Amino acid sequence: MTGTHASGQRLYRLLVSFVFTLLVFNRWVVYNTPLDGLDGSWAIALHLARAAGLDYGTDFIFTYGPLGWYTTRLPIAVESWEIVLLDLVYVFHVYIIIWFVLGNQFSWLRYGIVAGLVTLHTLAAGTEIPFVFYFFVLAYLGYYQRTRRAWLLVGASVIAILSFYMKANVGLVSLGSLVIYALIQRLTGEMTSRHLLISMSSMAGLLALSVVLLPVQLGPYLVAQWHLIDSYNDVMYLVQNKRAILVSLLILGLSIGALSWPLYQLLKRGQLPGFLRREGVLFGLVALQLFVLFKESFVRADAGHIGFFYKYGLLPFTILALFSAHSSVRRWAVLPMILLALAAPKLVAYNWDSSFPYRWVSQAFSYGQDVWNPVRPSLVTNRMGFPVSWLNRLNQKRVDIMPADVALLYHHKLRYTPRPIMQTYQVTDAYLDSLNAAYYGSARAADYVVIAWDAIDGRDPFNDEPATKLALRTHYAVVDQQGDWLLLGKKPIRQTDYKAPFRTQVAQIGHSVPVRPADGCWQRWQIDCRYRPMGALQRLLFQPPSLHVELTYRSGQRDTFRTAIPLLKGGLLIGPHPRNLTNMSHFLQRRDQHLPGLASIRLLADTSLFYPTVHVRQYPLNLSGNGQPDYAD
Structure with missing residues (x-):
């Protein structure tokens, strides 16, 4: 009778x-639908880069890596079996974790909590x-800590590599967690040298x-990703939803307090040193994952990102609930x-559906049918697009687009040939800007570039990618302007626009710095501005303090x-500063006399968080000369 009862329990579980x-899987079909707009464009670009055989790290650089197509799942350059294979990896791991969480003995409380989560x-x-x-990587490590089976370390390595090539910032932390765990466990004697090896x-x-199988140049990929990750913390922040962040901080505070209690009890019993030797590194990695999740959610604190904290904050605590050796923890x-x-x-957008408890049945059938005969949805857009004359000119030509609207090129079935960092808002430091500038001066550059006057987060469209803008002025000429778009074509004459620096100036935040043209009317100012310790700490733990630049024109x-x-x-x-698309056309055609003159600039920031003194290196630019466009027709 007991055996029958146990078999029934296992079947029910x-x-x-x-x-x-x-x-949890919650999918109806294999492929997603290509979308318009900023996010839709980068998703499409990931797939077009794969179709073109571009190497990540040199030809193409983005926060998502050569397996990023799994997160976007578009019917472009990816076979359905590739997506289904990674779906199986995902579903298998979710199933195993839920199996462990439910436990050997049925409990209404346990099953109810799992159902709610x-x-x-x-x-x-x-x-x-x-x-x-x-x-999943931490789950492998937690299970290894319980069983000491070496194959779990190999499994953790496989999943960490997959996450690294899906999205580099998360993947680097996944790989780092595995290295940290293995080294500390070996140093404390909890792991054998064989298992470390x-x-x-x-x-x-x-x-x-992976370097052999995937389109990636690992060295340049790592360097570029470091620049993206580091500068993202300075550039890509948004003003937060204060209610959401206060609630998240309250939850984190209560969590720390709750988990401190069993640690205090262990301290009183003299068992804390042994606990920390065995499980301290896992505790630390859980804390690191919570920190990464908090940063991921509240640096770019829009509705979509904030939701990640409340959706995925469950996961790190699950590691402790599953694998800690102490019942109180x-x-x-x-x-x-x-x-x-x-x-x-109360804080996160929900996809409420009254059929939720049983819709998995129809979802499973729908997904299975789509695996057998996948539907490949097409991009739907209501925009007018490019004029017919442009489409005739661009047919079969290599085309890039700035700042970001790759979806429009895909809609017109044009031959997308991207600069390395394919969306302007991701060009967040001089190194990344230099890669794009070098691209436009190379033989592999696009024959045509389409430009819109746009920027995100209230940034200056003209001073996004400044070195790239100079490269465009040097190597391309304006072909036409239609509506919100400029069309540029290649020039046969190319020249170098930079000279050695000629002046360094000290300035103060909050004080205007007059513009005094020298050696012509154009200069490039590199401004060395630094955080105070509290500003740097705010940047590390949450968001950077705000920083603005005020441009005053000669018109007032x-x-x-x-x-x-x-x-x-x-x-x-x-120099003469474009303020709209027509001004940008004048800049690219070297008609500087038609541009608004710049009188001064001023930095605006809280000097309790920034050092008030800044150093300005002023480079003269030789932007004279012209050439007739060569459109490679």
Whole structure:
């Protein structure tokens, strides 16, 4: 009778795990629909780069890597079986984790909590698959800590490599977590030298294999990703939803307090040193994952990113609830998960659906049918697009677009030939800008470039990618202007626009610096502005303090734009300053007399968070000369 009861328990656990897994998977079809706009454009660009065979790190650079197509899942240059294969990896790991969470003995409380958390995760809007793979890495390490089976270290390496090539910032932390865990466990005597060797060699071997199998140049890829990650913290912040962040900080504070209690009890019993030796590194990696998630959510604090904290904040605490050897730690780790579940519906957009409890049945059938005969949805857009005369000219030509609207090129079925950092808003420091500038001066550059006058987050459209703008002025000429777009074509005559620096000036934040043209009317100002310690700490833990540049024109008019330290260090173009697309056309055609004259600039910032003194290196630019366009017709 006992055996029959145990078999029934296992069957029930298997079925519930299966249903919960399908609810978490939550997919009807294999492919997503290509979308218009900023986010739709970078998603399309990832797939077009794959179709063109571009190498990541040299030809193409973005926060998502050569496996980033799995996060976007578009019917462009990706076979359905490739997506389904990674879906199986994802579903298998979700199933195993839910199986472990449900436990051997049925408990209404345990099953109820899991059902609530599955509901929260499924209905909360947004998805960040690389972060879930990061969680899988910690789950492997937690299970290794319980069982000491070497194959789990290999599994962690495989998943960490996958997350690294899906999205580099999350993947680097995944790989780093594996290295940190193995080294500290070996130093504390909790891991054998053999297991350390297995962990490190499997990761190194998989990295070496990936360089052969994937379109990536690993060295340049790592360098470029570091620049993207570091400067992202300065440039890409948004003013936060204060209510959401206060609630998140309250939850984190209560979580720290709750988990401190069992640690205090261990301290009183004299067991804390042994606990920290065995489990301290796992505790630290859980804290690191929470920090990464907090930064991911509240640096770019729009509605989509904020939701990640309340959707995925459950995952790090699950590691402690599953794999800690101490029952009190496992019990207290459930508290922050419940707090997140209670707070999220008030703060996060939800995809409410009354059919949620049973829709997994129709979803499973729909997904299975689509695997057998996948539907490939096309881009839907209501925009007018380019004029027919442009389309005739651009047919079969290599085309790039600035700042970001790749979806429009895809809509017109043009031959997309991107600069390395393919969206202007991602060009967040001088190194990245130099890659794009060098591209436009090379033989492989696009035959034509389409330009719109646009920027994100209140930045100056003219001083986004300043070196790239100079390269365009040098190597391209204006062909036409239609509506919101300029069309540029290549020039046969190319010249170098830079000279050696001629002057260094000391200035103060809040004080105007007059523009005094020398050696012609154009200069490039590289401004060395630095955080005070409190400003640097704010940047590290949350968001950087705000920084703006005010431009005063000779007419007395002013423009104020948001800027950031890496953008200032990269340099501002100082001279007659375009304020719209027509002005930009004059700049590119060297008709500087038609541009608004710039009288002074002023930095605006809180000097308790920035050092008030800045150093300005002023470079004269020789922008004279002209050439007739060569359109490679």
